[in-house]
Amino acid sequence: MDLAGLRVVKAVAETGSVSRAADSLHCVQSNVTARIKRLEEDLGVDLFHRMSRGMAPTPAGRVLADYADRVLRLVAQARDAVADAAGRGGRLTVGTMESTAAVRLPPILARFHADHPAVELTITPGPTETLLIEVLAGRIDGAFVGGAVNHPDLIASPVFDEELVLVEPATGLSGAAGRHTLIGFGRACAYRGRAEMVMRDAGRVPYRVMEFGSLDAILGCVGAGMGVTVLPRSVVEREPWQHRLSCRTLPDPLARMPTLFVRRTDSVETQSLRAFLATVAADPATQTPTPPTGLKTLAAAC
Template identity: 80%
Template sequence: MGAMRRHRAAEAWRWQAGGVAMDLAGLRVVKAVADTGSVSRAAEALNCVQSNVTARVKRLEEDLGVDLFLRLSRGMEPTPAGRVLAGYADRVLRLVAQARDAVAEAAGHGGRLAVGSMESTAAVRLPPILARFHRDNPDVELTIAPGPTETLLAEVLAGRLDGAFVGGAVEHPDLTARRIFDEELVLAEPAAGLTTDSARRTLIVFGRACAYRGRAEMAMREAGRVPYRVMEFGALDAILGCVGAGMGVTVMPRSVVERDPWRELLAARPLPGALARMPTQFIRRTDSIETGSLRAFLAAVSDGPP
């Protein structure tokens, strides 16, 4: 009887405490531990001590009556229940952030917008779009985050970006894609010509997360430049500068290759039709709220050809 009374008392406590631990701080902890797989890394990400993370997780588990994580020698792994809660935590935290931005907009305090973009798009296509947007929305705090397509997809899905310009077709149940324009991809070589066979067989590109890299490798194979070697760089100007110096070739949009100062240093060779066309799309989460800032940005994108 004593054990039964203690069990009922515990159940009553859980019922009375239900929801107390399920606050935003608790949800942030669950998401951080699920994302990092470690209490120490979660604490570092949340800028708090490890004991707070451990206590929050334990309190939530007691509150819900389930184990949220498996304690392993290599870290913390979400249980099925933990994965479910982490998914809801992600959605709730994104909605809270969107709500704050919407309230700020309604109060006339501008708003915030974080947009990702491929480097080539940011260099050539975005300046007139950003000029139109800033002219009409000077109070909006706009951040542009450059990166390769696969990285941008992950950042939008995680809710860290409100949207992003990416290359190629996008098919994901949680993303909405809007085609903005098509790029013509070309094989960029030094204007002075390639002086060695090694340079003809050297491909200078971004990492594998780049949408253009797959096209570039296909172009090398179709041109018979095999075997080829790859040199990876993290910056657009570094890639174009090395091509201009005669170190190798790359595949880029014609709009990039034919802009200053590269038009004097590079030659654009056409690619076969199947490889030459690459759509640039603006993606965002399907379940995201379209804030006034985002509507204004999309209007700036649609206001004439980029």
């Protein structure tokens, strides 16, 4: 059993096919088949069920695929840790919600890059649920997510305290259709769940949902009067949106949502990750709630 064999087991288990596994590993199918057969002979068990259309792991195959995932993740972490310790910078992949990337991260990333130019930093945007899956799978080193997180394999540290607001066009909504249309990300987004709670509590039911994949698309459609959304105040009260959109405050506890930085409990804290978290902690906005501005409350608007 070697790393190449473990990569093959992991690829076949994830793709369910020898051909797709070969494509992902950039090798020929015969190599994949031979590796699987050799492992099965070595371990004395069948690792996969051969079916007419693909392959499915046996119980023993699922166990080995799980170990393969953990071993390969540790090997990748070891490579980065060694590069980090040798002063070659290392690599760091951080996931983030789009709203956090748009408002909170630019000054943090600029400061981190200036202080640690050798670190190869990759930022991966996505909704909260997707980012949690990526962190648990070891595909990213950590992520900024919204809302409470309680998982035995994750460390979750509060970073920002966001005030959520109901966002409408500055010119107002012309009819009931706009008041009963929610514009937002997909269900994997933490703000989407809170937005649906806001619509129900405000009596704006039934409502329809229009899903978009980008923050600017959501804000642009709200500005055009197509509907409403729920986002952090910090996202809306910036150029060019502050003059095109209006915010209505929400009642507690709907208005508050923490942004957490999550990572695996068994992850290696490299110098690069430690330096990044220190840069985040030094930002003036860290753990600083957005002050109220005296705008009308949602109750007054409904």
